[in-house]
Amino acid sequence: MAVTQTFQRLKPPKREKILATAIHEFARHGFRQASLNRMARMSGIAKGSLFQYFGTKEGLFRFIFDHAVELIRHNLRRVKAETADQDFFERIRSSLLAGVAFIRQHPHIYQIYLKMLFQEDFPFREEFLEKIHLFSAEYLTPLVEKGMAEGDLRPDLDVDLVVFTLDAVMDRFLQAYCVPFLDGNAAVFQAPPQRVEKQVGDLVELLRSGLGARSGGTRLAMNE
Amino acid sequence: MAVTQTFQRLKPPKREKILATAIHEFARHGFRQASLNRMARMSGIAKGSLFQYFGTKEGLFRFIFDHAVELIRHNLRRVKAETADQDFFERIRSSLLAGVAFIRQHPHIYQIYLKMLFQEDFPFREEFLEKIHLFSAEYLTPLVEKGMAEGDLRPDLDVDLVVFTLDAVMDRFLQAYCVPFLDGNAAVFQAPPQRVEKQVGDLVELLRSGLGARSGGTRLAMNE
Amino acid sequence: MAVTQTFQRLKPPKREKILATAIHEFARHGFRQASLNRMARMSGIAKGSLFQYFGTKEGLFRFIFDHAVELIRHNLRRVKAETADQDFFERIRSSLLAGVAFIRQHPHIYQIYLKMLFQEDFPFREEFLEKIHLFSAEYLTPLVEKGMAEGDLRPDLDVDLVVFTLDAVMDRFLQAYCVPFLDGNAAVFQAPPQRVEKQVGDLVELLRSGLGARSGGTRLAMNE
Amino acid sequence: MAVTQTFQRLKPPKREKILATAIHEFARHGFRQASLNRMARMSGIAKGSLFQYFGTKEGLFRFIFDHAVELIRHNLRRVKAETADQDFFERIRSSLLAGVAFIRQHPHIYQIYLKMLFQEDFPFREEFLEKIHLFSAEYLTPLVEKGMAEGDLRPDLDVDLVVFTLDAVMDRFLQAYCVPFLDGNAAVFQAPPQRVEKQVGDLVELLRSGLGARSGGTRLAMNE
DNA sequence: AATGAATGAGAGTTCATTCAT
């Protein structure tokens, strides 16, 4: 167990304060460079207590990590359920908007995610990489399969390749759209809402014209 | 100048040894966590000498950085020139293969690149981000424009959106394909050559069917 | 605050030991050349602890500095009060003797004072120089003014010039008398007490004969 | 010998350059904190050469030191000779003005002098202190003795006490007047010439009224 | 259970000095 009962039994405000401070610190500095000294100072908690609760720095990070995974998993499930009756490209649009909303709400967690992606000396990196494959494996794949079954997608496409491509494009869109709003210091994320609708819309239209069943830019052109 | 003449005048084997050790160290640990102590120990020189050569840790990194930028820029130019007469999608295929080859040859540089992408406290990160926009701005954009002018691409596409999509897909392909071969410790990159050809081929075919002039749309139109 | 509560809460013997060692070190070597390594070794504590207590080398020096300023200020006030009813030249004599006694009791602080006077790269040097002007401004000036008002001094004298001269002579006397007893290494200050009385006496008599009311100036004025 | 013949045989411009740079460096940073690296860089001379010429850092300082002592001694002798026919207080005035002129011409040497006064870890400090007693012993004492013999000074004065007082006052005057003009960085010494005449004049008048033959002392003597 | 003082290894950096060229 990465965290003691002692911590779980703390009064919620204190627990939240510690959690928030730790997430903030790891988001700003990554794992190795994060300082327990700073965390203790900023959360007003004794340094020794942190060790009592989490054993080691790694134990604390483990706790944050699990917490974040849970948040994300829960979010994906919710979006999946709420969009079950939409057409394929609508679901993609909704997923992207949900992604932006999530990052807007939890910017620090997204920063930790970005850091973990390529920072090899994070602990659990292997496990982390496996877990984010959830997105493709558990989220996108069924979506694409359903989309093909229901005729929203061109029937000649390879499912895995489509999943790969969508994953790449969507992930990169989130990065391209959100990173500029992540303040280097804190988590100030305020993107103008009208712009994101437009940009997501354009991207989804491109995907639809390339992958959609009734697609084919030329034909549309000829029709006009 | 980030490096002294002293370093440039060293005997090549020694110079290479120091360079290789430094690249290795930065690739494994990022900037902040990289240790000049380790570098000195591993390259068999005195710690003080590193400072004589590069002034500061940042100076050393700057040197590695410029070296890498030069390597990449040179590579891109070469590929561009060598593929000038190919059709658009052939060029994309060649670019991807060249990318894989480059990473295979310089795995540590690729690791540093990946770390710099999201590790906020790298020095020169701003400059770095500007420089990798070269890829889109100076490399992909002209390619796409020429592809559209010569009728390889559907004429209804927005150039910027296509560039964004290609950038995302190609970058993610390189990550997806190459990262598993990057040993956490060192730079052991040995991917079976026949597989990369196949995978690049499949990806390019998907792009062609989605974005190519004679792609799905027309055929679907004929079907009706 | 230049020093943490941590330090203030230490058991007095340990606190004194650290303080004494630090004063000793700064007295011997000045600021830049003083070594926290040595201090830690000599006071038998860990190097890290010094930083826990004082934050930086400068913080430690700041603490010593404030401590010394307080000592000196307190001493001056005490002497001023205790000699309030004496005639001007008696007060000067008492001040000099008090100065010698102070240096005898706190030789290291006097050494630090001397170093700060002309060692330009001490921290707080500006502040320090301002503070020692206290001596002239807050201590000597009122003394001289009272001395003139009460007819102890020749009425034709310029107050500022007298203050300047007294400051110079007294300061130089303390240097000339005390420096030979300051061991280069440690703080061995043992001047034969009977000699200091004699020397101070002689000096004050010279001052009296030059500046005293019944001396030359007035008579010359009358002669003209 | 503190300096090799090699150095003495250098072409004068090079020799001067090295000397000037070294004086500048020791003036700015004192002995320990002065950096041979910087000296080598600023004088355009190889670091190794400095060691060839002077053996050690201390050897170099020794050379500067002797050079400075020679300059000062020469200056004192010149002033003494040039003022041989003046009255005592005129000579004091001339000496002060000559002191200001010397510092104006060699500000760096004066800075080194000030640093050596109280910086205990200068090499040769003992020897240095002995040598500056030259001023009192070889310069002031004969002046005072002659002044008394010729009736410029009150006959009741103790020669040593007068020498001590003059030494203190004159030294302190030079410090008080010149230090503000010594730029912390370089040696920019530009004091308005008309002011120094006035200030020296006032100080000398005070001395004359206190110590001069036609002042108080005689009358007191007559009173007895 | 909570604290925070103590620690020591390791970080980047500077520098006088040596010595092969």
Added chain:
DNA sequence: GATGAATGAACTCTCATTCAT
């Protein structure tokens, strides 16, 4: 004789972790 590359000790400072209170 002149050079400047090489060195390693010492510097200030940080930090995760331990442990007595």
